[in-house]
Amino acid sequence: MKTLKKRRRVQVIVLAVVALALSTALIGYAMRDGINFFRSPSQVIAEPPKPTEVFRIGGLVEEGSIIRGQGETVQFVVTDGGESVPVAFTGVLPDLFTENQGMVGTGSYVDGVFVATEILAKHDETYMPKEVVDALKEQGVYKEAGEG
Structure with missing residues (x-):
């Protein structure tokens, strides 16, 4: 009787691990097209992405x-x-x-031109996306508000 309980417990644990691994793989597969990496112009020029990559x-x-x-x-x-x-962007x-x-901008780099599908702009005088600020600071170009 004890061996049957033990075997059933092991089966349940193995089944749970397999189900967890399968669900993790399915989530990763579903998100593969939804993840857009950020790049600065310097990074794009240094290592041009494939034309099919959206970033x-x-x-x-x-x-x-x-x-x-x-x-x-x-x-x-x-x-930067x-x-x-x-x-190049077609839209409003x-x-x-x-x-x-x-x-x-979101899009892909095709034949030396970034073809954008979406463009976002700052929403007030002081706001700039964190990724843009970091890239500009890395280049030594960014100045804090109030600096001359």
């Missing part, structure tokens, strides 16, 4: 780089002070999107 890029919109094309197509250049990456830009301001 986020952030930095400052270079002054004088915004070119509005036909319809809703916009081209501009994003920089070290390197610059041209960006956020109201606060301007030159010399922080932005984060």
Whole structure:
């Protein structure tokens, strides 16, 4: 009788471990397309990602780089002070999107151009996404509010 209880307990534990491993694998598989890594322009230039990889890029919109094309197509250049990456976006830009301001874009790097599917801009005078601040600090370009 004791061996039957012991065997049943071992079976339940093994089944629980297998179910946990399977559910973890399924969650990882489901999230593989939903994870977007952040890169600065310097990182994109140093190690260009594959054209099929979707990631986020952030930095400052270079002054004088915004070119509005036909319809809703916009081209501009994003920089972190070290390197610059041209960006192409078709859609409506956020109201606060301007030159010399922080932005984060989601998309892929195809033939030397970041093709954005989404553009986010800062939402007030002092806000900038943490990833952009870190990348700009790394380049020695970022200044805190109030610094001259």
